[in-house]
Amino acid sequence: MSGLPFDPIDEAARQWRARWGDEPVAAMAAVTSVMRVEQILMARLNARLRPFDLTFPRYEALMLLHFSRAGSLPLGKMGDRLQVHRTSVTNIVDGLERTGLVRRTAHQRDRRSTLAEITQRGREVAEEATAVLNAERFATAPLGDAELAAITELLRGVRSGPA
Amino acid sequence: MSGLPFDPIDEAARQWRARWGDEPVAAMAAVTSVMRVEQILMARLNARLRPFDLTFPRYEALMLLHFSRAGSLPLGKMGDRLQVHRTSVTNIVDGLERTGLVRRTAHQRDRRSTLAEITQRGREVAEEATAVLNAERFATAPLGDAELAAITELLRGVRSGPA
Numbered sequence: 001m002s003g004l005p006f007d008p009i010d011e012a013a014r015q016w017r018a019r020w021g022d023e024p025v026a027a028m029a030a031v032t033s034v035m036r037v038e039q040i041l042m043a044r045l046n047a048r049l050r051p052f053d054l055t056f057p058r059y060e061a062l063m064l065l066h067f068s069r070a071g072s073l074p075l076g077k078m079g080d081r082l083q084v085h086r087t088s089v090t091n092i093v094d095g096l097e098r099t100g101l102v103r104r105t106a107h108q109r110d111r112r113s114t115l116a117e118i119t120q121r122g123r124e125v126a127e128e129a130t131a132v133l134n135a136e137r138f139a140t141a142p143l144g145d146a147e148l149a150a151i152t153e154l155l156r157g158v159r160s161g162p163a
Numbered sequence: 164m165s166g167l168p169f170d171p172i173d174e175a176a177r178q179w180r181a182r183w184g185d186e187p188v189a190a191m192a193a194v195t196s197v198m199r200v201e202q203i204l205m206a207r208l209n210a211r212l213r214p215f216d217l218t219f220p221r222y223e224a225l226m227l228l229h230f231s232r233a234g235s236l237p238l239g240k241m242g243d244r245l246q247v248h249r250t251s252v253t254n255i256v257d258g259l260e261r262t263g264l265v266r267r268t269a270h271q272r273d274r275r276s277t278l279a280e281i282t283q284r285g286r287e288v289a290e291e292a293t294a295v296l297n298a299e300r301f302a303t304a305p306l307g308d309a310e311l312a313a314i315t316e317l318l319r320g321v322r323s324g325p326a
Contacts, residue, residue, distance in 0.1 A: 038201035
């Protein structure tokens, strides 16, 4: 760890093993690693995206709209795809609307449903931000492609299970 | 994915490859997987910890104090170990203090520094909550120990790098 003379997760594993035996150690260490790496990646990505007035969650939502057939999606469907709650989608779309990358429109067939629609400016920013993230390999240094592919496959079991 | 007829990360990988080639796909898919799995694990763990008035970040902070030699640590040191910002540590300790698991005290030698100290009740809850999380393997189903160990090792490179 930067600035620490030891790895806090190794230290936690040592404490766990001494008190509760081997059995729970692998799960505790993996969960803590995922939490910590998510924080680190989120901080790195948000720093890269700041020039575009984006955060990583907003970037993900913008790309979903950019890829969608009509350039728009109901907010509920966006939540399903991003696996976030409706209130989070609302906040994310608020942020994208405030910066002019998305606008809200009424659903043509279902008036109770709200659509988020990507603007021309949103499409330009989606392309520019992606060029930056692609060039920086999504801030995944020092991991190589084989390690990244292994992580994706190992995590698949959790992703496809129940929340 | 629960409720979705396709895996949204596989779908994103397909879109990425079609537009920007193979090169950035592994990094994009791994980053998105880590983000998604963090959300899923956090939701599962918070649900298990709710009976103890804990969230997973509060639980981690409580365990750090439980393991510490004196049962107390300066807030700054807690932030270093948990790799979170000072404002997050303040919020976490506020929550633990409100529920009587931790109290703030003045540092004996450095009066400008604030310590968080675990209470007797805090130690009891730390043990009870850990018994639940250990028994449920930290909500990591369906992953086995070998997969969990592989995840911890693969993520080590990112954890030990710069934020």
